[in-house]
Amino acid sequence: MKEALKEVEKRSKACFGFIAVAAPSHMNPGSRSTRGYEFGRTYVVRPKGKHQATIVWLHGLGDNGSSSSQLLESLPLPNIKWICPTAPSRPVSLLGGFPCTAWFDVGEISEDLHDDIEGLDASAAHIANLLSTEPTDVKVGIGGFSMGAAIALYSTTCYALGRYGNGHPYTINLRATVGLSGWLPGWRSLRSKIESSNEVARRAASMPIILAHGTSDDVVPYQFGEKSAQTLAMAGFRQVMFKPYEGLGHYTVPKEMNEVVHWLASRLGLEGSR
Numbered sequence: 287m288k289e290a291l292k293e294v295e296k297r298s299k300a301c302f303g304f305i306a307v308a309a310p311s312h313m314n315p316g317s318r319s320t321r322g323y324e325f326g327r328t329y330v331v332r333p334k335g336k337h338q339a340t341i342v343w344l345h346g347l348g349d350n351g352s353s354s355s356q357l358l359e360s361l362p363l364p365n366i367k368w369i370c371p372t373a374p375s376r377p378v379s380l381l382g383g384f385p386c387t388a389w390f391d392v393g394e395i396s397e398d399l400h401d402d403i404e405g406l407d408a409s410a411a412h413i414a415n416l417l418s419t420e421p422t423d424v425k426v427g428i429g430g431f432s433m434g435a436a437i438a439l440y441s442t443t444c445y446a447l448g449r450y451g452n453g454h455p456y457t458i459n460l461r462a463t464v465g466l467s468g469w470l471p472g473w474r475s476l477r478s479k480i481e482s483s484n485e486v487a488r489r490a491a492s493m494p495i496i497l498a499h500g501t502s503d504d505v506v507p508y509q510f511g512e513k514s515a516q517t518l519a520m521a522g523f524r525q526v527m528f529k530p531y532e533g534l535g536h537y538t539v540p541k542e543m544n545e546v547v548h549w550l551a552s553r554l555g556l557e558g559s560r
């Protein structure tokens with residue numbers, strides 16, 4: 287617990303640094319811009335080879351698209367174009383209302399957390415919009431770390447259900463989802479929603495998802511990550527791969543990224559992959 291608090295403290299400090307330079311002045315704790323959510327800058331990593339797939343990658347709490355793009359640029363996936371948006375700065379309950387880059391509001395991260403559906407929908411729509419102009423012969427997917435993994439999984443459930451939480455239609459044809467050290471928003475009601483129609487169940491059954499989680503994660507509890515994977519599987523997502531990483535905390539390691547690289551190359555049928 288002490289470790290978790292230290293982590294949050296570290297993050298809120300990182301946040302403060304970021305906010306001090308870049309936060310729009312109307313973003314005060316407790317208030318929300320009437321113009322809606324203002325997303326930060328989007329960074330794009332162009333494919334070094336033939337463009338076969340595009341993946342939107344979502345950063346964790348307090349981070350930004352720039353640091354994601356640096357990590358992804360180093361991966362041996364020349365056929366993927368990476369789009370790395372930056373979340374809006376908003377007051378975050380977990381940080382006592384302190385403003386931070388976050389895809390949605392979140393309090394204590396546990397199975398009992400309350401879902402900020404409005405924030406989730408706004409970010410899922412922003413992500414879908416980023417993918418909406420990709421060429422039709424390019425496969426599209428979503429991935430992320432921590433809170434970024436949560437919004438990636440939320441988007442995936444919207445894809446299967448064919449609609450956002452607010453009922454608006456979801457129109458992107460997702461082909462792969464990657465979630466590292468994250469969780470599944472709306473996990474309690476997913477099963478009944480998926481079972482509501484054959485078409486929804488069919489989309490869920492064929493959606494490839496890879497999830498990885500460190501067993502020593504003290505920010506997003508390992509049990510919650512595992513439960514999220516089980517919930518997806520029980521709701522009818524038949525292609526969920528869940529990878530525990532023994533002793534890993536709330537970060538990624540090269541071995542894990544290698545596994546993601548191989549999984550993406552094979553699931554997306556990328557050229558030059560073995």
Ligand SMILES: *[C@@H]1O[C@H](CO)[C@@H](O)[C@H](O)[C@H]1NC(C)=O
Pocket residue numbers: 300304349350352353
């Ligand atoms: C992005 O976040 C990193 C920390 O992950 C920080 O060092 C960097 O300054 C941030 N960049 C921008 C453009 O905010």
